[in-house]
Amino acid sequence: MTATFAQVMIFLVAGIGIIVLLTAFFRMHAFFALLIACFVVGLGVQMPVATIISVTKQGFGNIMQSLGFIIVLGTTLGVVLEHTGSTKVMATWILKRIGEKQAPLAMSITGFIVGLPIFCDSGYIVLSGLNKSLCRRTGISIIIMSVSLATGLYSVHCLIPPHPGAAAAAGTIGVDFGRLIITGLLVAIPAMLVGYAWARYAGKKITNEEPLEAPVIDLTTQAPSALLSFLPVIVPILLIGARSFLAIETGKSIPAWMQLFLVTGDPVIALTIGIVLAFLAVRSWKKVVIGKLLQEAAEKAGGILVIIGAGGAFGAILAATQVGEHVSKAVNLQTLGIFFPFMLTAVLKTAQGSSTVAIITAASIIQPLLPALGLHSETGKLLAVLSMGAGSMTLSHANDAYFWVIAKFSGLDMRSMLQVYTVATLLMGLVTLLVVYCLSLIML
Incomplete structure (x- = not known):
């Protein structure tokens, strides 16, 4: 395989274009879009079919090895928290401490905390009933309350594992999950606050509408x-x-208490402990209920895993084309540094709608370019993932499923959503990029 720089770039753009076209316009499942893109890029750079198949299998398997358990366990934790009503309990607790006058801020903080283990769309659906009851009780506009909650959930969804986009990017780039979670939490706070601030400012100009009724969640406990x-x-x-x-320090004897943290701090073990604690929140369980919950979690995780696996396969194909070497020779990427991962992910997100697909695709492209971008150190890799997370926020509009979840469960029209929520996601992405850039000046 002796592809030229022009040939590699043409088919790289073609592969990305196919992913956007198939997922955004033809509504094809991202797994098949990514798999087709693997063959388009591979065949375009004269890679033998047998090699394409072998590389895609290897890429799929590698990402499953690093992320499979984490995604399944993280999904299970979210499902159990939803069923037990723990999410509503957390929301009510926060509201009491902050006060009804600050109900939008309370919902934003609730979204931030609840969104750590739960996907933003699920978290929004679960909390929408509480959100609307607070609107009636406080008289605050539904658009202000809804966007405050939505952006709180969204801020952590795009930046922190075990959410699939951030987790996949961390696995592809090679970033420690613990560092990403802690740093991502700090970076997500300004994103949450700017989303809340814009909701308060822009929402005042929108006429209040009567929200739709949320589905009743039947809790048997x-x-x-x-x-x-x-x-x-x-x-x-x-x-x-x-x-x-x-x-x-390797080579030295490790105290027993430190060994305990090394074991329990493994993401797989830590999430398992979280699931056990979530089950312990209810005194008695029926076997049928437990079985249904675990089945729901496994099925929900399965759809995520195939997308992440296909993203890993696409990344392996790109690595095999040596796109990093080609681009680094042709373009001085070091001048772009931390901005390039953001710009690439933002374009993908805006074009096809899914934050997860955007960051997975971007991570596959960015990984071989890290040395050229000057981000090949451990800290550089961490900042690259956070920069991509910022890009995956920018911006959410009509091609994003989460956009419609918010609109449907809040009774908001398209114009209101675009004026308040979509602009909020743009500001969140830009502020997050600014925070990441400031961190790069300090840490790199």
Whole structure:
């Protein structure tokens, strides 16, 4: 295989274009779009079919090895928290501490916390009933409350594992999960606040509309206490963070307490502990209910895993084309640095709608370009993933499923959503990029 720089770039653009075209316009499942893109790029650079198949299998398998358990367990934790009512308990607890006058901020913070283990669309659906009841009780506009909640959920969804986009990017780029979670939490706070601030500012200009009724969630068990509701979210984060930041020197004897943190801080073990704590929030369980919950979680995770696996396969194909070497010789990427991952992911996100697909695709392209971008150090890789996370926020509009979840469950029209929510996601992405850039000046 002796492809020229022009040939590699033409078919790289063609592959990305096919992903956008098939997912955004033909509504094809991202797995098949990514798989087709693998063959388009591979055949375009004169790669033998047998090699394409072998490389895609290897890429798919590698990403499953690093992320498979994490995605399944993270999804399971979210499903159990939804069923037990822990998400609503956390929301109510935060509201009491902040006060009804600050209900939008309370919903934003609730979204931030609930969104750590739960996907943004699921979290929004679960909390939409509480959100609308607060609108009626406080008289605050539904658009302000809804966008405050939505952006709180969105801020962590795009930046922090075990959410599939951030997790896949971390696996592809080679970033420690603990460092990404801790740093991502800090970076997500300004994103949440700017989303909330824009909702308060722009939402005042929108006429209040009567929201649609949210579906009633039938809980067969009594809601758990606030402590039991928060523990399944907080404990895994603390364990993973502690493991990441423990300074362990190889070759020396490790104290027993440190070994305990090394074991329990593994993301797989930490998430498992979170699931156990989530189940303990309810005193008694029926076998049928447990079986249905675990089946729902496994099925939900399966759809995510095939997309992530196909993203890994696409990344392996790009690596095999040596796109990094070609681009680094032709373009001085070091001048773009931390901005290039953001711009690439933002274009993909805006074009095809899915934050997950955007960041997975971008990570596959960015990985071989890290040395040319000057981001090949451990800190550089971390900042590259956060930059891509910022790009995956920018911007959410009518081709994003989450956009329609918010509109449907809040009774908002297209114009209101574009004026408030879509602009909020643009500001969130830009502010997050600014924070990441400031971190790069300090850390690199």
